Each structure stands twice: as structure tokens, then as C-alpha cells.
Amino acid sequence: MPATPWISLTTDYGLSDGFVAACHGVIARIAPAARVIDVTHLVPPADVRHGAAVLAQTVAYLPVGVHVAVVDPGVGTARRGVALATPDGLLVGPDNGLLPDAAEALGGVTGAIELTNPAWLARRVSGTFHGRDVFAPVAARLALGAPLVEAGPAIDPAELVRLPEPIVAADPAGFTAEVLTVDHFGNVQLAATAELLEQLPAMVRVTAPANAPLPAPEPVGDGAPGRTAVRGRTFGDARPGELVVHPDSADRVAVSVNGGRAVDRLGVRPGDLVRISG
Incomplete structure (x- = not known):
């Protein structure tokens, strides 16, 4: 990829x-003209699935560049530490399932490299801080236009670690x-795509948690479990507190409370x- 002024950072490092x-500083030392966008550093600690979801739902709205994600x-x-090429940018981070969904959002993986070239890394690589010592220096060199193939050997994209698909089960009565x-406002995002709402009436029932096993369609009537909710387009389609x-x-199904926290x-x-x- 040609030189790019843009690098994004998504981590669970906190503030x-x-x-x-330290990651900003490493990037600035190597590529002082690069501009860094902090997506978030408040991913719940070690929550790879949450980090993957945030990254995948954000990268398509960022400038074409190098996207570093560290929830590790x-x-x-x-x-492995890896860098992934896509039609709309590069992704750098651990091979633990954090990156593939974001790669799909950027057009799919067109190449993958394991980050092993010591010339691209810190002189001393810590056993606990690869964001600083591996991923930030690699991203800075890529932002300068260094060829991705120089970062290490190519690997088969089919061998990348991927997270299990989240559960979504639809039936005639719902899903x-x-x-x-769960976002900062307490809105609960489900793995279901929004099109599953189209079959449902203006008033629906929300039952949670429903963890074991997948429930059968619920009975209709006053005795049905769960909470009544409006099926709407935005928060204000429900009355305050509903x-x-x-x-x-992100075109996913969400459960919210108008003026409150659904979680x-x-x-x-x-x-x-x-x-x-x-």
C-alpha cells in the first residue's frame, strides 16, 4: 500500500x-507525519469479541490507512502477530480472532503476513506489551509505505484464528x-441483523436472559414471559422509560430504553x- 498519513488504534489499554x-510515541518517532485516530481504549479488558465488534463496525468509516487493534x-x-491486507487498508494486531471481521468490512483479506522481521520491531520486545514493541512500529513503517512483504513470511488467510459465530436462531414467532x-449508553446490541425485525408486529416481547437451552416459541397472552417493547426506528418511538x-x-437489532439503560x-x-x- 502507498504511504498513508492515517493510523487508527483500538485497544483495551484504558486511560x-x-x-x-507509549504507542503514540513509538509511531511518532518512526512516522512523525502520521495522524493517529484513537477509536477507543476502553474495550473491556481481554474481551476479544467486543473489540472485534467495535473494530468491524468502525473501520469502514475511517480513512484508508493502517488499523492497529490490541486486545491480547x-x-x-x-x-502470532499478523498484518492483513485488504482492498481498503491494512490491519495489524494479534492473531486471536480480533481482526477478521474488520477485514471483511474492508473488502476481505487479500494477503496475510506473520510479523517476524526483527528490523521492524523494537530492539527489545517485551513479553507483555506487543502494542508498543511489535504492532505500533510495524504500523508506523507501513504508514511510511514500506512493503508489507518485508514484515515477515506470508501465511494462509484461511489459517487465521476466527471467533465462533454468535448465536442467532430465527423461528416463525421471532428469534x-x-x-x-453493550454500549456507553446501556443499549444492548444483539448479533441478529435488523431484517429479522421486519416480520414482527408493532409491539414485541423481550425475554432475557434466555440462555438454556434455545427457548421454544413463547405462549401468547398475558401470562407470557418477558417485557413488552415497541418495535421502532429510534429511541423516541417509545415513551420515556419504555x-x-x-x-x-450497524444494522443490528438493539434493545434500548428511551431515556434509560436497557442493560x-x-x-x-x-x-x-x-x-x-x-
């Missing part, structure tokens, strides 16, 4: 330590889907199953 600043509970182990993320089920900005109302967390039914 109370010097980890993010396996740092210092045999897990059950895994909680994918639940609304709607397509979110508190439902008592769920990522990985739980939520049922939406008519």
Missing part, C-alpha cells in the same frame, strides 16, 4: 496508565440472539441470549 501514550490476553505466548455488545427494539447504526432493565451481559418475539 489511567501510559500504555496508549495471549500476549507473549505462541499466538433468539446473542448479546454482542423499551424499544430497533435497528442500530440495567434486562440484566444481561455480552454472551447472554435474548429472545424477541411477537
Whole structure:
């Protein structure tokens, strides 16, 4: 890829330590003209699935560039550091499932490299801080236009680690889907795509958690479990304090409360199953 002024950073490093600043500093030393976009550094610690979802839902809206993601509970182990080429940019990070969904959002993986060239890394690579010592220096060199093939040997994209597909199960009465993320506002994003809402009536029932096993279609009537919600387009389609089920900005099904926090109302967390039914 030609030289690019843009690098993005997505991590679980938090903001109370010097980890993010160190990554910025390494990039600035190697590629001082590069511009860094901080996507977030508040991914829940070691939550690879959450980091993967945030990255995949964001990269398509960023300038073409080098996108570094570090949510890396396996740092210092045999897990590989990789760089992925796509039609719309490069991705750099651990080979633990964090990057492939973002690569698909950028047009799919067209090449993959294992990061092994010591000339591209810090002189001393820490066993616990590859964001600073591996991924940031690689990203800076790529931003300068250095050929990706010089970073290490090519690997088969089919061998990249991928996360298990989240659960989504549809039936004539509705669907059950895994909680994918919970955002800053307490909105609960499900793995289901928004088109599954089209079959449902204006009022729906939200049942959570629904974890074991996948529930059968719920009975109709006053005795049915769950909470009533509006099927809408945005938060204001429900009255203040009421639940609304709607397509979110990533075209996923979300459960929200107009003026409140759905995660508190439902008592769920990522990985739980939520049922939406008519």
C-alpha cells in the first residue's frame, strides 16, 4: 500500500496508565507525519469479541490507512502477530480472532503476513506489551509505505484464528440472539441483523436472559414471559422509560430504553441470549 498519513488504534489499554501514550510515541518517532485516530481504549479488558465488534463496525468509516487493534490476553505466548491486507487498508494486531471481521468490512483479506522481521520491531520486545514493541512500529513503517512483504513470511488467510459465530436462531414467532455488545449508553446490541425485525408486529416481547437451552416459541397472552417493547426506528418511538427494539447504526437489532439503560432493565451481559418475539 502507498504511504498513508492515517493510523487508527483500538485497544483495551484504558486511560489511567501510559500504555496508549507509549504507542503514540513509538509511531511518532518512526512516522512523525502520521495522524493517529484513537477509536477507543476502553474495550473491556481481554474481551476479544467486543473489540472485534467495535473494530468491524468502525473501520469502514475511517480513512484508508493502517488499523492497529490490541486486545491480547495471549500476549507473549505462541499466538502470532499478523498484518492483513485488504482492498481498503491494512490491519495489524494479534492473531486471536480480533481482526477478521474488520477485514471483511474492508473488502476481505487479500494477503496475510506473520510479523517476524526483527528490523521492524523494537530492539527489545517485551513479553507483555506487543502494542508498543511489535504492532505500533510495524504500523508506523507501513504508514511510511514500506512493503508489507518485508514484515515477515506470508501465511494462509484461511489459517487465521476466527471467533465462533454468535448465536442467532430465527423461528416463525421471532428469534433468539446473542448479546454482542453493550454500549456507553446501556443499549444492548444483539448479533441478529435488523431484517429479522421486519416480520414482527408493532409491539414485541423481550425475554432475557434466555440462555438454556434455545427457548421454544413463547405462549401468547398475558401470562407470557418477558417485557413488552415497541418495535421502532429510534429511541423516541417509545415513551420515556419504555423499551424499544430497533435497528442500530450497524444494522443490528438493539434493545434500548428511551431515556434509560436497557442493560440495567434486562440484566444481561455480552454472551447472554435474548429472545424477541411477537
